[in-house]
Amino acid sequence: MDLKTSHNSPVFVDPLPSLALPMTYTTPTSFPSSGLYLNTPKKKPLPSKIEEVRAAGWLDLMLASSPPRKRQSKDFLPHDVQADDLDLRYRNWMVNYPSALGSFEAITELARGKKLALFLDYDGTLSPIVDNPANAVMSDEMRAAVRHVASLFPTAIISGRSRDKVFDFVKLTELYYAGSHGMDIMGPIRKSESNGHHVECVRSTDSEGKEVNLFQPASEFLPMIAEVFENLSESIKDIEGARMEDNKFCVSVHYRNVAPHDYETVHQRVTAVLKDYPCLRLTHGRKFLKFALSLTGTRGKLWNFCLNRLD
Numbered sequence: 001m002d003l004k005t006s007h008n009s010p011v012f013v014d015p016l017p018s019l020a021l022p023m024t025y026t027t028p029t030s031f032p033s034s035g036l037y038l039n040t041p042k043k044k045p046l047p048s049k050i051e052e053v054r055a056a057g058w059l060d061l062m063l064a065s066s067p068p069r070k071r072q073s074k075d076f077l078p079h080d081v082q083a084d085d086l087d088l089r090y091r092n093w094m095v096n097y098p099s100a101l102g103s104f105e106a107i108t109e110l111a112r113g114k115k116l117a118l119f120l121d122y123d124g125t126l127s128p129i130v131d132n133p134a135n136a137v138m139s140d141e142m143r144a145a146v147r148h149v150a151s152l153f154p155t156a157i158i159s160g161r162s163r164d165k166v167f168d169f170v171k172l173t174e175l176y177y178a179g180s181h182g183m184d185i186m187g188p189i190r191k192s193e194s195n196g197h198h199v200e201c202v203r204s205t206d207s208e209g210k211e212v213n214l215f216q217p218a219s220e221f222l223p224m225i226a227e228v229f230e231n232l233s234e235s236i237k238d239i240e241g242a243r244m245e246d247n248k249f250c251v252s253v254h255y256r257n258v259a260p261h262d263y264e265t266v267h268q269r270v271t272a273v274l275k276d277y278p279c280l281r282l283t284h285g286r287k288f289l290k291f292a293l294s295l296t297g298t299r300g301k302l303w304n305f306c307l308n309r310l311d
């Protein structure tokens with residue numbers, strides 16, 4: 001099947017989450033506006049070309065897709081940014097993205113007497129956000145904490161990274177790993193394991209010969225994803241700071257190190273390549289654009305796969 005043009009693709013589009021915009025790019029109805037921060041210093045008017053893109057909403061999504069850095073005492077501040085302005089921006093961000101630690105008692109009260117399973121994110125949760133994705137290593141202290149938690153509750157790590165990459169960072173064999181946003185799941189074999197009901201679930205052995213369960217519902221699309229990765233790599237190679245990342249069933253185009261005046265070019269190049277692949281969905285992340293297949297019901301299978309296998 002020629003997935004590039006076929007519109008009767010077996011891949012159906014889930015209802016898109018708020019940050020994911022349909023391939024038809026209808027202008028988002030809501031996105032963080034520059035008015036998000038109080039007392040925002042008057043900004044220089046943007047060149048009209050960027051204003052057009054801003055009107056389309058994509059630029060605001062890209063500019064606001066990551067929290068302002070929390071000011072560290074040692075940080076040098078650009079001459080036009082006041083220290084309290086950075087703190088204010090960070091506090092405003094936290095209003096929209098509150099930390100669970102602020103509600104820890106309420107969460108533990110809700111969990112009392114219930115059977116718990118823990119699902120953890122990786123980047124920005126178990127590892128700090130850094131400029132180069134390859135350097136997002138997890139500290140030994142954090143690894144010890146996750147190992148301890150996994151000894152108390154069945155624990156899974158769900159990430160946009162490929163499963164192999166996350167496992168290589170975390171290095172804990174007693175966990176479940178769901179890479180590529182759930183398109184690629186691995187879990188240790190349970191004693192009473194029976195995987196007959198997961199057609200995509202095959203037994204495999206890891207490097208130490210230990211059997212593990214694999215769930216990969218989209219393997220047949222890997223050649224197409226590899227083709228899009230190559231096309232995108234070629235298309236953005238002249239944009240300073242832009243970086244591709246292959247996450248097996250997902251591909252990320254990082255613009256964290258790209259100058260904001262080049263964001264529009266990043267977005268244009270990515271959408272120009274993806275317009276030939278109607279079965280792929282473009283979404284936003286923390287300073288990256290990501291495309292992935294959108295298989296109906298993957299999330300449900302992910303939870304079932306993990307929860308059915310958790311003690």
Ligand SMILES: O=P(O)(O)OC[C@H]1O[C@H](O[C@H]2O[C@H](CO)[C@@H](O)[C@H](O)[C@H]2O)[C@H](O)[C@@H](O)[C@@H]1O
Pocket residue numbers: 121122123124128129130131132133134136158159160161245247252254256285286287288290
């Ligand atoms: O689902 P997650 O585990 O949170 O993965 C989401 C993305 O995380 C990574 O990118 C983010 O972290 C990088 C390293 O700190 C940072 O450089 C980048 O700007 C962040 O967006 C990962 O590289 C992506 O592929 C994941 O999709």
